[in-house]
Amino acid sequence: MLTKKHTENSKRKERAVAYVRVSSKKQAEEGVSVPAQIDKCKAYAIFRELGLAVDDIFIDDGVSAATHLWSRPAGRRMREVIYEQRVGHIIVLKMDRLFRDVQDCLSTVDELAGIGVDIHILDQNGGTLDTSTSMGRFFLTIIASLAELERGQISERTKIAMKYLKDNARVFTGPVFGWDRVDAENLRPNWLEQDKIDYMRHRHYVQKWSGNKIAKHLNDMGVKGKMGGAWSSSSVLRTCRYHFHENRNMFTAPLWWGKEPYHDSVSW
Template sequence: MSAPVVRAAGYIRVSTAEQALRGLSLEAQEAEIRRWAAEHHVRLENIYVDKGITARKQLHRRAAFMQMMQAVDAGQIDLILVMRLDRWFRNVYDYHKMMNEHLIPHGVNWCAVKEDYDTTTTNGRLMINLRLSIAEQECDTDADRIRDVQQNMVAKGRWPFGAAPLGYRIEEKRLVKDPQTQPQVEFFFRHMLANGSLRGALFAMNDRFGTSYEYRRAQDLSRKSVYYGVYGENQSFCPAYITLEEHQRIRSLAEKNVRVWSSPTAWPHLFSGLLICDDCHRRLNAQTIRRPSGVYTTYRCSHSTDNHGCANNRSISEKVIEEYLLNYVREDLAQYIVQMEVSRKKAAALPDNTAKIRAKQERVKTLFINNFIDLEEYKRRIQELEGQIIRRPPSEKTKDVSKLKQLLEDGALKMYPTLTREEKRAFWRGFLKELHIYRGTIQGPPIFL
């Protein structure tokens, strides 16, 4: 005995704006419905399509939906398949009206193939109501409608947003080149295409024009389609700065760069976190620039570019810092270690009697509180004891230098050139605490851990 055939109908609704979205297009919805029907061995009798219809449109104005209800009433359908609940309803009232007037009287079930609702349990029905209430709210603030309006504007060559992208200004709602920023944008693209570095082009542009655009601006320039004249479906939306081919070249160059920067293991910054701005005392930021001749890392105080009063506005190359530090370790570290050891021995020889004196002072206080001595006497004795304190020098001058000594003894320095960048990074971090930098010069000596 074979199971009775389930006759299914698919329902698809797609608004104009949604048609362009991945996963919501008519084709995508149809594919999902067909896939589900095949997997569950139901016979798909018909697919009803309401195209260009937003969820706001009332049910009786959706032609395909009304046809499907007629089929339900005629007893031709057992099951309705939609991709998601919001494809056919975004409103609690409409949903129940349809259930009560059409589906329940004719014993028709429905199923959202990409969602999991159970119409047979109280919990399942509660979920549906909840989902519909949410969909209703979403519908009111309506993304659909906004997208439709935007798409309409774009088709007419109008910029649908407030601010114009860099290099443009808005004239009668259209984007035209802005004479003020046009040279900057042209310079940026020329530089980018010649050198292949987004960051390099950004710095060069900022240097040349005295601007302080952030990296995000460079990313916008490299990504936005308006720069080759296209927006949305509109192929001649605005005057272009570059061709589509140039845009594609920039994209592929930028992606190569991103790979270098986004992966700290691919190109570790040797000194990031260790360099201190000698003006504003913030840590310097590392930048890596890729040129045909190689990859260059520099450090600078990001606070100097955002007009926050830091005068440390020059960057310093990683090479310079590395050379300086290697030199320091070779030439001066031994001397430093000797000094440390001497002051450490001196300090160790000094008895630190702070605790003892404090205890004596406490006893004086007790005498005073119990009226054995007067205030005058109390003050005199406290002061006298304070003068007898012998303190060890602060720990800054008595650092443990065993790690630094190892550096000299193990021939670690000879090993250095053979290390990977990751290992070099770890090497410096092993004993260096910070190094102060001002306007591209090192304010030595280094401070060790």
């Protein structure tokens, strides 16, 4: 229901809503904090003579762009306001505050255009962009496509970097059972834990034990996980199937390695 404030405001100006989002503390520290976004949206509304009430600023704090706009808490409320009340504009600082990918962008823009709502993006390569014109919608489509391409390239580069780290026994994640950190960058096999890994693999692949049976057996023997926790079927099977452990062949095994029948009994 429209409030008196909104009704009086709409007589003078077209009503707008603003959407603000940060997904992490790092983003907040890099100049896209919630207050910074709000200030810029308010300034733009004044410049364009759009009515932007405080109640019409929707904030998703700590929400990832991977979640569709209408599925986010504040995004859902904003959609209800847009559909139920007289709103003609959405103001947002950057395109990535709203959309997760190009398909998300295009479908949402088309949906909003169908009910007469324009999107205003304030910081797009140093300029503003809105969908009130066909040219604006065209550029938004191109920019969204380029942004998705960039994300894809970043993902590919990340995968290549991760593969390099794994292939060279470099630190690539948190603690891994079977491995110890030498320093901030390098890993080396923990041969006592590697012994347990081969024991698990022998039981599973040679003796056909289930993950549950192996986990119960390890827990009964007092064998702990890397962080001191108990074993479960999923953690046993994940360890057995983790090909990264094959990189231990890059290192010289201790003299006692190979004395147990299960050592290297199953190839990777």
